[in-house]
Amino acid sequence: MSEIALTPVEVTSLSDIGRVRTNNQDACGEFANDAGWRALVVADGMGGHRGGEVASRIAVDTIGQMLGTSHDAPERSLRNAFLAANERVLEVADSDPRCAGMGTTAVALLFAAEGQAWVAHVGDSRAYVYRGGELIALTADHSYVAELQRRGFISPAEAAVHPRRNEVLRSIGGEPYLDVEIRGVDTFPGDCFLLCTDGLWGCVPESEMVAALARTPLEEAVRMLVELANRHGGPDNVTVQLARIPEPASAAPETPTRGEADEASAEEAYTSPWSRIPPAAIGASLLAAILVAAFLWVHFARENSPNAHGAAASQPGKDRP
Ligand code: CA
Secondary structure, three states: OOOOOOOOOEEEEEEEOOOOOOOOOEEEEEEEOOOOOEEEEEEEEEOOOOHHHHHHHHHHHHHHHHHHHOOOOHHHHHHHHHHHHHHHHHHHHHHOHHHOOOEEOEEEEEEEEOOEEEEEEEOOOEEEEEEOOEEEEOOOOOEHHHHHHHOOOOOHHHHHHOOOOOOEOOOEOOOOOOOOEEEEEEOOOOOEEEEEOHHHHOOOOHHHHHHHHOOOOHHHHHHHHHHHHHHOOOOOOEEEEEEEOOOOHHHOOOOOOHHHHHHHHHHHHOOOHHHHOOHHHHHHHHHHHHHHHHHHHHHHHHHHOOOOOOHHHHOOOOOOO
16 A cells, blocks of 8 residues: 555544443544554444443454555455454454343544545444535434335434334444445545534434534534533433544634634733723823814804804704704
8 A cells, every 4th residue: 555645634532421321332443554544433332231332442443453454445445344343243242241242333434535535334323524514414324213214204303202213223243244334425625524423413403513513623623512412411422523624724714713712802801901002002192182172172262252253053953044
């Protein structure tokens, strides 16, 4: 594999137990290899008290390792990485009774060429891209309710409260044959890719996700997304990864970032407005005010003297003939 000069991607990840669960069965990882590839992986484990945690960790680590050493094309590399993770999870589930029946979803994003990325997934962990103020879904869930929705049997609102909404139709560790869905995506400067588990999209409305994604820096956006899930009750473990394609330096906005703006407005609130004006300017302003007042006083005195002509006509507020 020859080395490629990829635009550096800004990446950040955060996983949280939520407010209801007693352990975090989500896992995530950020990977890079010496060929310049960058990869993000999110997994949401399931099965038993310990199984889910083990399955998601194995999946993330195996996919990351495989991508790190692959000499194949991106799509083939992703497929092989998912198949290796599937084999490994099945092996451990077979050898350790505490992990019997475990499985996990997985979604991976791979940057392996300039202007392009690849998304692979099984289950209901999702990938989106936030572009031009819009959130665009890059994955379609492999789940029972998503299938009912695709066939027109239920509405999105019904899917959101369906008793079988957590049932996935494909998973790593589910069965020896794994059908991995993979697609290529064009990337543009300013794009912000989002990978997440259902702990985010299951309880946070898209409009709130969009508002959080507009935040800078990236760490603030990821923190806000996790906080939103917890504000909505934190019913599940929540994991979020963001990857932003930087804009060229000349296209970067000149307005201060939110942090800088907050700092500036906080400073404004606690600083006397006078302290920002040079003393020489204050002196000049005072002198000008005195001269204007003197001129007006002289003018007013002349106009009101009994000898002045046309005084009444020049006074405002009088009816004109
Ligand atoms: Ca979950």
